[in-house]
Amino acid sequence: MPDFQIGEKVALVTGGATGIGLEYVRYLLQHGLKGITILDINEEQALKAIEELGPNKVHFIKTDVTKKQELRDAFKESVQKWKGLDIVINNAGIMNDSSWELQVALNCNAVVEGCLLAFKYMSKHYGGNGGVVVNAGSILSLREFSGCPIYTGTKHFIVGLTKSFGTPYFLNLTGVRFLTMCPGVTYTPLISEAGRFALTDFPKIAEILVQDLGSYPAQQPEDVAQGLITMITKGENGSVWVSEGGEPVYEVILPDLKTWRKK
Template sequence: MVYDIKGKNALVTGGASGIGLWFVKELLKSGANKVFVLYLHTENAGDISKQLNIEYGRECTCFQKVDVSNATQLENAFKTCINWCEQLDIVINNAGVMNDGKWEMEIAININAVVRGTKLAFQYMGKDKGGKGGIVVNLSSILGLQPLAGCPIYVATKHALIGMDRSWGTPFHYNRTGIKVLTMCPGVTDTPLISEAHGLQGDDILGRECQRELDAMPTQSPAHVAQSMMAMITKGETGSVWICEGGQPIYEVEIPDRLTLKRKN
């Protein structure tokens, strides 16, 4: 069944810059009613919100400064969002960092905050909690499906999200909550997360290898990733994992079970 974004309300973490801001723009372009945006470091977030509200002729965005790794701040943001838009339909856990040099922070943002954001989405949207169901999208990466020598901890965080989302996306949870859980795995995208990655691995050798490996991969624009996100939201089935790489059309990837993968001696 095709999901219609028109008239829906969304929450996007890390949505004031990079891919996240393009997600916000594409949601509005696709007819979303309101988008609640969480950000941390963007200095002109207020101006961006005003510009979008002017462009769409209504109070369609609300930007709130939040550290997603802070449990209290994140939960309060969800409460504020519900008070503002009354009903939440789509949650995109986009915020992430690629910084093995500060791996504890990396895990806190890339895993812990996404787990918490997903659970809060279930709490506020789940049919079993009095909600109307909805969609949760978590941002993994193509590096959640392959190794990369230069940033092993980042790779681990993205592998973790795929396992979690496929589990949340099982019929057991969907039948109970009415929430589809989708995973998007973008390839190398022209954003600061990629361009600054080589200097954030805590080791010059790792940094150089990280840069070499990333430079060998095809690149794409954040606008293409955002357009692909809308396509995935409208047609994705719960528990599905999607790849968007090199500016090519997004596609669903099938992950074989362990028996299929068993190596024959």
């Protein structure tokens, strides 16, 4: 069982200015982090976060993570600022099936680039010390959901990507551990405004989306952040975790070739 110590480490969080991402920043700092970089397009909220948490430990870089060069430059600047990198949380994402190209770019493409940059700066075979990457899935990573099928597809992608990077081959080569966080319904703008962003070509799909999301047990962003600490310090490489209903985070075991054949 891993026993990763957060104290005196350096982290980078995409989408860290509001919601779950901001709570990640708060909780990591509470556990002794040396420094953390927030990448976000929301400069106003990020500056408020720095004012609250302190500029000596929080650095903000305005970044559109869907733009590859901006993301690369931001990682480089963060590493130069803190003289290292130990934790990467690819948290930025949207639920917007009506703008599905942007949704795929943010929920999938930017996460891939974030993982590759994490390897570049943390991997032992590039001279780094190893580290931890947490990618943002969803409770919808683990089931079908007619209310937002494209969003659900992007979150299934996250599980496949993260589990595949979270195999012994990559861990032995790089020393980088990969984890998936799958939050349930959490009180953030992504959920409260979800009905506005459903597919427009299907009658009542927005209603279905809102009703189905309302059937899940809800929680606050800080509930997810508490679970993040457990994952980072204790989670096995490649593991998938669920945080829902304000309950303690738990690991899920996905079926494999030996168990998934229909009887």
